Amino acid sequence: xxxxxxxxxxxxxxxxxxxxxxxxxxxxxxxxxxxxxxxxxxxxxxxxxxxxxxxxxxxxxx
Amino acid sequence: xxxxxxxxxxxxxxxxxxxxxxxxxxxxxxxxxxxxxxxxxxxxxxxxxxxxxxxxxxxxxxxxxxxxxxxxxxxxxxxxxxxxxxxxxxxxxxxxxxxxxxxxxxxxxxxxxxxxxxxxxxxxxxxxxxxxxxxxxxxxxxxxxxxxxxxxxxxxxxxxxxxxxxxxxxxxxxxxxxxxxxxxxxxxxxxxxxxxxxxxxxxxxxxxxxxxxxxxxxxxxxxxxxxxxxxxxxxxxxxxxxxxxxxxxxxxxxxxxxxxxxxxxx
Numbered sequence: 001x002x003x004x005x006x007x008x009x010x011x012x013x014x015x016x017x018x019x020x021x022x023x024x025x026x027x028x029x030x031x032x033x034x035x036x037x038x039x040x041x042x043x044x045x046x047x048x049x050x051x052x053x054x055x056x057x058x059x060x061x062x
Numbered sequence: 063x064x065x066x067x068x069x070x071x072x073x074x075x076x077x078x079x080x081x082x083x084x085x086x087x088x089x090x091x092x093x094x095x096x097x098x099x100x101x102x103x104x105x106x107x108x109x110x111x112x113x114x115x116x117x118x119x120x121x122x123x124x125x126x127x128x129x130x131x132x133x134x135x136x137x138x139x140x141x142x143x144x145x146x147x148x149x150x151x152x153x154x155x156x157x158x159x160x161x162x163x164x165x166x167x168x169x170x171x172x173x174x175x176x177x178x179x180x181x182x183x184x185x186x187x188x189x190x191x192x193x194x195x196x197x198x199x200x201x202x203x204x205x206x207x208x209x210x211x212x213x214x215x216x217x218x219x220x221x222x223x224x225x226x227x228x229x230x231x232x233x234x235x236x237x238x239x240x241x242x243x244x245x246x247x248x249x250x251x252x253x254x255x256x257x258x259x260x261x262x263x264x265x266x267x268x269x270x271x272x273x274x275x276x277x278x279x280x281x282x283x284x285x286x287x288x289x290x291x292x293x294x295x296x297x298x299x300x301x302x303x304x305x306x307x308x309x310x311x312x313x314x315x316x317x318x319x320x321x322x323x324x325x326x327x328x
Contacts, residue, residue, distance in 0.1 A: 001294070004112070013130065016111060052100035054100055
């Protein structure tokens with residue numbers, strides 16, 4: 001087992017899984033039926049998608 | 063910019079340290095900042111969360127650890143803690159190891175072994191300690207083991223920051239595992255003796271050969287046996303990921319076999 005999660009899909013148990021952001025703001029806005037517009041320079045695409053969405057890869061409806 | 067500030071509501075955001083879930087005084091970064099902005103609350107980062115858990119004693123209440131220790135007890139098996147030893151807080155900290163050992167002791171674990179394949183300068187801060195610092199960094203876990211009455215160094219060296227990632231990683235990883243899993247390699251009577259011998263030979267922390275600690279009869283203090291429980295205690299993933307990677311290496315297969323029953327429970 002491992003202290004933190006080391007890799008996506010690892011089979012060994014994890015003592016302290018990553019902190020879960022249950023409902024990032026993009027999801028909340030989308031769920032309320034409102035539209036969002038994210039603007040960022042190219043280098044910051046990943047921070048404004050993956051990280052801004054609480055570490056999720058799948059985008060919610062914009 | 064001045065026009066915007068004058069015309070519209072505005073505020074300053076603090077983006078470092080505890081305000082974004084990092085340890086106090088630690089510089090922020092783009093990933094951490096955006097994670098916090100999108101979440102709408104302070105997202106505690108791994109090191110901060112683990113430091114807090116270690117300080118409050120909640121390693122003891124951790125379900126995954128409790129399951130692992132219960133399994134080891136039920137089997138009468140040893141628990142092996144493997145990770146980098148040092149206080150550099152880049153990959154691992156001895157505070158977490160000490161907390162793990164206390165938790166293991168409280169859970170009734172009597173055989174705890176530590177493999178510390180890492181004593182590198184990056185872990186200690188070159189300026190403060192120089193490239194020969196393990197005796198200082200091993201003091202805290204040693205004191206914790208003494209208090210807890212559990213835990214014993216079984217393997218020392220090499221430093222994971224280079225040992226497991228350099229182009230020769232395959233070879234060095236295999237040597238490290240042969241020492242940790244099979245008890246084969248250079249031997250020494252104690253962790254301190256292993257480090258002293260390396261220094262006497264002009265070897266710095268990063269290049270200490272995998273050293274197996276042995277008893278008076280020359281027998282290894284520990285091997286990783288089938289059914290043993292293995293806990294990798296680095297909080298940062300990149301050096302340890304290699305150990306989890308699936309590859310047809312008999313040593314790693316043995317490690318996974320030791321860990322398999324935990325895997326199936328998760």
